[in-house]
Amino acid sequence: MSEITLAKFSVCEDRKSIIEFGTSCEDVMTNKNSDKLHKGCKITWNRRYRCYRVAAQFLGLLCVVLLAAIIMLYVEYKRIQTNYNYVSDERTEYLLSNALATDQHLVRLNNLSLENEQLENNYRLIQVSYSSCVEERDLLQNITVNITEGKNQLQSLISNLVKDKDKLRIFSNNLTTEKDQSESRYKAMAEHRDQIQYWCNNVTDEKNWLQTVNSHLSEERDMLTKEREKLQLEKGGLQKALSHFGWKYFKSSTYSISTVKMNWRVGRQHCIKSEADLVVINSKEEMIFVHGLISNLGAWLGLTDTVNEGVWKWVDGKGLTTSYWMKGQPNNGGRNGTDDCGVIVFGKAVLESWNDSQCNYLSYVICEKSLA
Template identity: 65%
Template sequence: MSQITLEKLSVCEDITDLGTSNESVNRNDGKLHNQGCNRTWNRRYRFGAQFLGLLCAVLLTAIIILYFENKRLQNSRKDLTEQKTEYLHHTNEHEVSYKNLSLEKEQLENSFHQLQVRHNSMVEENILFRSITANLTKEKIQLQTLNSNLVKEKDRFQILSNKLAREINQSETRYNAMADKRDKIQNWYNNMTDEKNQLQILNSNLVEERHKLQSQNDNLTKERNQIHLEMGGLQKALSNFGWKYFKSSLYSISTVKMNWTAGRLHCNESGADLVVINSKEEMIFVHSLISNLGAWLGVTDAENEGVWKWVDGKNLTTSYWIRGQPNNGGIRGNDDCAVIVFKEPPLRSWNDMPCHYISFVICEKSV
C-alpha cells in the first residue's frame, strides 16, 4: 500500500510540473490521476487565487499611495520652484553680504594683527612690570633695613642730644662766669679810663708814669679784645646749638610747628619761656630771627579778653600790632594768642590767632 501511495504522489508531481506534455502518463494511468491529483491541484489553485487577490489589493493600495505621493511631489515642486526663486534672490543678497563680510574680515584681520601686536607689547610690559615689582620688593627690604638702621641712629643721636644738652648747660654756666668776669673787667676798664684822663692832666709832669700807664692800657686793650674774641666764639657756639645772643638774653626759634601751649612747654624744657618784647630794638632783632616764618609770642589775653599780658605777668604796654589788629576775628571769637609775621614791617607785625593753631616758637632766656 505504501508503495502504491508513493507512486501516486510522484506521478501527480510529474503531472503538475509537466502540464499538458505528460499526456501519455495520464492515458496510462487515468484512474490514478482522477483520484489523487485532483485534491492536490485544487489546493494549489486556491492558494494561487488567494495570493493573486492579495497581490491585486497590494497593487491597488500602492497605486493609490503613488497617486497621492505624485500630488504631494507636484506641490513640493511648486514650493521648490518658489524657494528656488527666493534662493536666487537671497543668493544675490548673500553675494553682496559676502563681499561686505570679506571687507570686514580684512578689517578684523588687521584689527587682530594690531591686537596681537598690542598683546605682545602688553606681555613685554607685564614682564617688565614683574621685573620692576621684584626690584621694588628688594628696595622695600633694603628700606626696611635702612629704617632699622635709622632707628638705631636716632637712638644714638638722642644720646648725643642729651650729651649736648648737658654741654649747653655747662656752657651757660661758663658763659655766666665769663659775663661776671667781663662786667668786672669793664668796670676796671672804666676806672682805668678815668685814671687815664686824670693822668693826661698831669701828662707834662708825669711822662714816665704816662708811658707806664699806656703800657698798662695796651695790656687792658689786649685783654678786652681777647674777651671780645671769646664772646664771639661763645656766640658762634651758641648759634651752633640754635641760640642767638642779644643784650644779655639768648633767643632760639623752633624747627617744628606747635600750638601756643605746647610751644611754651617746649621753651620751659630748655630753661626758657616764650619771648617777651621790652624794646623797639629787641622787636627788630626778634623779627629778624623768623626769616619767612611766623612764630608765637609770649603774650595772651586768655584770662581776660582784651587785656593782653606777657608770660612773665607784666601787662602789655608797648605793642606792634598789624593795622586793624587785634580783632579777635577767629571763627569762635577766640583769638587769644599773638604771632609775629615776617611779611609785615617789623614794627607792624603782630597778629592775634587762636591758641590751638600751630606755628613756630621763639624762646628767650636771660643770661
C-alpha cells in the same frame, strides 16, 4: 543457618522454585504432590523477585544519590578551586601592591631624610643669623651707650660753657668797671696833667713823670682792648657752640625757632620742655633780632590777653609796656572775638609786625631761655 532453611533452599533450587517459608524438610520429602510443591516454589520466587526489585530500586536510588553527591562535590570543588585562584590572584596583587608601597615608603623615607638634612642646614643658618643679630644688637647697644655718653659730655660741656660765660660776663663787667674807672682816672690825670702843664710848664721832671703815667695808662688801655677782643672771640665761640644745638645767643639769652607749626599752648609746652618759654620782647634791639630769626615765617609771641580781655601780658607775668603792633591791631577779630594770642608776622615793617590771632591756629614757635 538452620537445617530447615537449608533444606528449603535446596529443594527450591533443585526445582527452580522456592517453598514457602516455614515448610519443613519432612513435609517436602513426604509430600508427593508435585503440583503443590511447584506452586509453593512459584509463590516464593515472586516474593523474592519483589525483594530483588526493591533492592534494585534502592540501589538505583542510592546510585542517583551518590551521583548527585558526586556532582555536588565536583561543583563545590570547582567553586573552592575558583575561590582559591581568586585568593591566589589577590595574594599576588597584595604582594605587588605591598612591594610598590614599600618602594614608595623607601622613596618617602629618602625624601624625609633629605628634608631633615635641609632643616638641619636651615637651623644652622638660623643659628648663624641669630648670632649675627646678637652681635649687631650688642654693637647697637654699645653705640647707644657711646651716644648717651657723648650727649652727657655735651651737656656737661654746655653747662661748663654757661658757667664760663657767666664768669666771663662777670669778668667783663669788672673789666668794664675798671676800664670806666681807669678812663675816669685817665681823664682826671689828663686834667691834672693839663693843670700841671699849665701851672708848671718849666718843671721837666714832673712832665716826664706825667708822660710815664700816660704811657702806663696807654699800655693798660691796650691790655684792656686786647682783653675785650679776647672776650669777643670767646663770645663768638660760645655762639657757635649754641648754634650747633639750634640756639642763637643775644644779650644774655638764647633763642630757638621750631621746625614745625603748633598752636599757642602746645608751643609753650614745647618751650617749657626745653627749660625755656615763649619769647618775651623787652627792647627795640631784641625786637629787631627776633624778627630776623623768623625769616619768611610767622611765629608765636609769649603774649596773651586770655585772662583779661584787652589786657595783654607776657608769659613771665609782666604787663605790656612797649609794643610793635601793626596798624589797626589788636582788633580781637576772628570768630566770636577770640584773638587772644600774639604772633609776629614776617613781611611787615619790623617795628609794626605784631598781630593778635586765635590761640588754636598753627604757627612756628620762638623759645627764649634766659642765661642771666
